[in-house]
Amino acid sequence: MAATHDTDYRLHGHPGARTRIYKKIIEDTYGPLINLQLKFVDGSKGDIRISTSKAETGTWSVIGTEALNIPPNEPTMHIDYPPDTGNLSANILHEFGHALGLLHEHQHPDRTLEFNIRETYKHFENEYNWGVPRTYHNIFKKADPADVITSPYDQQSIMHYAMNDKLLWKQPSTGANYVLSENDKTFLPTLYPHYNGRPRERPQTPR
Ligand SMILES: [Zn+2]
Numbered sequence: 001m002a003a004t005h006d007t008d009y010r011l012h013g014h015p016g017a018r019t020r021i022y023k024k025i026i027e028d029t030y031g032p033l034i035n036l037q038l039k040f041v042d043g044s045k046g047d048i049r050i051s052t053s054k055a056e057t058g059t060w061s062v063i064g065t066e067a068l069n070i071p072p073n074e075p076t077m078h079i080d081y082p083p084d085t086g087n088l089s090a091n092i093l094h095e096f097g098h099a100l101g102l103l104h105e106h107q108h109p110d111r112t113l114e115f116n117i118r119e120t121y122k123h124f125e126n127e128y129n130w131g132v133p134r135t136y137h138n139i140f141k142k143a144d145p146a147d148v149i150t151s152p153y154d155q156q157s158i159m160h161y162a163m164n165d166k167l168l169w170k171q172p173s174t175g176a177n178y179v180l181s182e183n184d185k186t187f188l189p190t191l192y193p194h195y196n197g198r199p200r201e202r203p204q205t206p207r
Contacts (some may be wrong), residue, residue: 157184
């Protein structure tokens with residue numbers, strides 16, 4: 001589990017160190033769950049390109065194979081570094097979840113949250129400078145069950161935002177999630193299954 005305090009990471013600012021940090025966080029958590037060979041490299045080439053540029057704001061990622069449609073000179077993910085909000089390792093896990101094709105859990109077709117819509121729009125505008133369309137797209141809009149594979153709705157998922165009780169109608173706040181939930185850990189292997197429970201051996205020569 002990679003629930004390390006993020007101030008440790010701020011000591012390491014240069015890009016090579018960042019690559020090692022991301023590699024460690026992702027390999028320790030997602031690595032054993034998915035049958036994908038991940039190779040981490042410095043520089044700007046790769047299927048998933050992580051930016052920490054100050055010119056970009058926010059922390060975001062495109063979803064899954066959409067990354068293949070992004071021009072090769074553009075990032076497919078951006079991580080605020082050091083983070084303005086949240087915990088660095090939790091942000092990396094959340095955004096890498098998107099890169100693996102996961103959507104927001106609070107947009108699950110079966111979510112049980114009832115939002116105070118006016119307060120929620122106000123909150124995301126004040127805290128993140130999000131306009132109405134962005135808040136709708138990232139918070140309220142539920143995934144269409146015809147478009148997604150789901151496991152049961154899980155408020156502990158790394159893909160679920162913390163929603164405080166001011167944003168909800170007479171419901172307790174959902175907690176902030178820093179690590180993969182038990183359900184995240186059982187769901188991911190069903191999306192990227194191992195062969196007989198073990199990584200499939202790669203052929204030695206291309207074919
Ligand atoms: Zn997200």
